[in-house]
Amino acid sequence: VRVLVVSPHPDDEAIGCGGTLAGQAIAGDEIRTIFLTSGEAGGHGAEPAVAGAAREAEAREAARLLGIHTIDFWRLPDGALRSSDVLARRLRDVILDWRPEWLYVPHGADQHRDHRAASRLVGKATRGLAPPRPAVWQFEVWTPLATLDRIVDISQVIDTKLAAIRAYRSQCSVLRFDEAFAGLARYRGEMHSWPGGPYAEVFRRMDAR
Numbered sequence: 001v002r003v004l005v006v007s008p009h010p011d012d013e014a015i016g017c018g019g020t021l022a023g024q025a026i027a028g029d030e031i032r033t034i035f036l037t038s039g040e041a042g043g044h045g046a047e048p049a050v051a052g053a054a055r056e057a058e059a060r061e062a063a064r065l066l067g068i069h070t071i072d073f074w075r076l077p078d079g080a081l082r083s084s085d086v087l088a089r090r091l092r093d094v095i096l097d098w099r100p101e102w103l104y105v106p107h108g109a110d111q112h113r114d115h116r117a118a119s120r121l122v123g124k125a126t127r128g129l130a131p132p133r134p135a136v137w138q139f140e141v142w143t144p145l146a147t148l149d150r151i152v153d154i155s156q157v158i159d160t161k162l163a164a165i166r167a168y169r170s171q172c173s174v175l176r177f178d179e180a181f182a183g184l185a186r187y188r189g190e191m192h193s194w195p196g197g198p199y200a201e202v203f204r205r206m207d208a209r
């Protein structure tokens with residue numbers, strides 16, 4: 001199975017679906033991640049060029065931990081991501097060329113505007129695609145999902161997910177994403193994954209249009 005992840009910033013892939021990706025990698029799936037921006041605005045005081053390069057290096061480390069095979073950096077402007085027609089065509093070309101069966105992206109009601117833009121971008125890029133088209137699964141980062149279509153037990157790989165999140169040292173040194181998302185995964189596991197294990201990730205399907 002080919003799996004494409006559209007991640008607005010380096011860290012969203014680990015936070016939103018890192019456990020699911022680690023599980024799919026173990027199962028033999030081929031995983032490719034497109035980082036739309038390099039998160040250069042999230043340097044917490046570092047120069048954008050320095051912050052972007054640091055987060056790209058962190059993304060490579062996280063990908064190694066999760067078992068992501070290929071990563072692409074599109075280096076679009078962090079904080080000003082737009083779901084333009086040009087960009088949608090570029091993403092559509094990747095989908096048509098590589099033919100992923102699965103696609104992961106943040107959900108369209110996320111608090112972060114770049115995440116909403118990424119969701120719209122995937123909607124645009126996949127709209128009207130002839131079959132076979134990828135199943136699009138939306139994940140949660142800044143805003144938890146209200147409606148769930150898929151619950152993945154990640155108890156066997158929670159340590160891998162947290163290690164991948166911690167690989168983003170530039171972020172975790174300021175905000176403890178590892179603790180926050182260990183908590184969210186625990187909540188999902190306890191509340192929504194019965195009779196699964198203690199940790200889960202959840203997804204909302206993007207309807208085909």
Ligand SMILES: [Zn+2]
Nearest residue numbers: 008009012112
């Ligand atoms: Zn993000």
